[in-house]
Amino acid sequence: MPEQSPLDLAEDDPFGLHNLPYGVFSTADEPDRRRIGVRYGDHVLDVHTAASALGSPHSDVLARPTLNALMAMGRPVWQAVRADIRTWLGYPAIEPFLHPLTDVTLRLPFEVADYVDFYASEHHATNVGRIFRPDGEPLTPNWKHLPIGYHGRSGTVVVSGTPVRRPSGQRKAPADPAPGFGPTQRLDIEAEVGFVVGSPSALGEQVPQSAFRDHVFGVCLLNDWSARDIQAWEYVPLGPFLGKSFATSVSAWITPLEALDEARTAPPARDHELLPYLDDSGLEPGGLDIRITVAINGHTVSEPPFSTMYWTAAQQLAHMTVNGASLRTGDLFASGTVSGPRPEERGCLLELTWAGRDALELPGGNRTFLEDDDEVTLTAWAPGPGGVRIGLGEVTGRIVPNGR
Numbered sequence: 001m002p003e004q005s006p007l008d009l010a011e012d013d014p015f016g017l018h019n020l021p022y023g024v025f026s027t028a029d030e031p032d033r034r035r036i037g038v039r040y041g042d043h044v045l046d047v048h049t050a051a052s053a054l055g056s057p058h059s060d061v062l063a064r065p066t067l068n069a070l071m072a073m074g075r076p077v078w079q080a081v082r083a084d085i086r087t088w089l090g091y092p093a094i095e096p097f098l099h100p101l102t103d104v105t106l107r108l109p110f111e112v113a114d115y116v117d118f119y120a121s122e123h124h125a126t127n128v129g130r131i132f133r134p135d136g137e138p139l140t141p142n143w144k145h146l147p148i149g150y151h152g153r154s155g156t157v158v159v160s161g162t163p164v165r166r167p168s169g170q171r172k173a174p175a176d177p178a179p180g181f182g183p184t185q186r187l188d189i190e191a192e193v194g195f196v197v198g199s200p201s202a203l204g205e206q207v208p209q210s211a212f213r214d215h216v217f218g219v220c221l222l223n224d225w226s227a228r229d230i231q232a233w234e235y236v237p238l239g240p241f242l243g244k245s246f247a248t249s250v251s252a253w254i255t256p257l258e259a260l261d262e263a264r265t266a267p268p269a270r271d272h273e274l275l276p277y278l279d280d281s282g283l284e285p286g287g288l289d290i291r292i293t294v295a296i297n298g299h300t301v302s303e304p305p306f307s308t309m310y311w312t313a314a315q316q317l318a319h320m321t322v323n324g325a326s327l328r329t330g331d332l333f334a335s336g337t338v339s340g341p342r343p344e345e346r347g348c349l350l351e352l353t354w355a356g357r358d359a360l361e362l363p364g365g366n367r368t369f370l371e372d373d374d375e376v377t378l379t380a381w382a383p384g385p386g387g388v389r390i391g392l393g394e395v396t397g398r399i400v401p402n403g404r
């Protein structure tokens with residue numbers, strides 16, 4: 001029986017022609033050489049080598065060790081390269097440029113410029129408000145008027161598969177007389193979707209929601225690891241700091257925005273009038289129907305629906321630049337924890353266990369927060385054309401003990 005070609009992909013493969021996410025990989029022969037690739041089924045197409053062999057006008061930006069140069073070219077080039085890759089995957093001669101995923105090492109696909117994390121799920125923000133401020137209103141007075149966010153640490157954004165060392169820090173429970181220091185005892189995850197900026201903007205320029213597609217190159221899955229005990233003691237009055245900055249994991253694959261056209265959906269109805277720069281009535285639907293699964297050591301613990309997010313990525317982009325702050329190629333902004341209305345749709349252990357009150361029953365032992373050697377994996381898919389699923393690249397990470 002002839003061996004099946006990697007080009008013969010099932011019509012309904014979640015990493016088929018409708019998807020084509022970008023990544024950066026190395027092979028065992030040349031472990032230090034980083035090459036741009038596109039995932040096709042369980043293979044990666046060496047896009048640079050293919051572009052050189054086929055005489056692509058964009059082979060220069062495709063020869064770089066990260067996606068940044070390609071992302072900086074802007075939407076017309078993104079569309080042209082994507083169309084070319086689709087064409088190339090129809091040529092039998094392209095087969096030698098496809099490597100099995102099992103033979104390559106996936107790298108951080110882009111150099112992260114600035115990193116911003118939002119707080120856009122009403123269900124998440126309400127639950128966290130109830131947990132942290134049980135005597136107050138769960139949502140702060142500003143929550144429905146602007147997308148709340150903070151600047152994170154771009155230098156500690158790591159690619160899926162990178163081990164995450166349990167951080168140490170100051171902790172002080174309300175009843176403790178003084179803070180202590182040590183490894184976090186409340187290590188958590190936050191299931192999020194990240195948006196990667198391609199085209200920059202000038203200092204002083206506001207980027208309207210209508211320009212979202214011109215600036216945003218693609219989408220990744222993101223895990224905002226969080227040390228809840230460190231966070232609870234440090235976060236008033238300036239927000240998250242060391243409880244978050246030790247690591248943020250992103251998927252190795254960046255799904256082009258165009259691949260998610262069929263997944264566009266209207267966000268939940270707003271019950272507050274928005275200022276004009278945030279008003280999205282009359283614009284194309286800004287929500288995305290992305291179905292996320294959170295697994296701990298292979299066991300599903302939650303299925304957060306991204307379609308329930310109150311603020312859209314286009315609103316976040318408009319808000320992030322409304323003061324004239326400029327965008328840089330490689331900027332990453334994350335949605336905030338994705339939590340749906342139902343208990344089994346909550347995107348972090350803080351909510352799933354109600355701050356440790358209700359342990360999750362898992363086959364390997366109950367969990368309130370993460371233990372050493374636990375592995376957390378986020379996967380997701382979105383509806384594509386003709387009922388095909390568009391797979392997002394997984395983001396996974398294993399907790400390494402503090403002393404190791």
Ligand code: CA
Nearest residue numbers: 190224336337
């Ligand atoms: Ca977060």
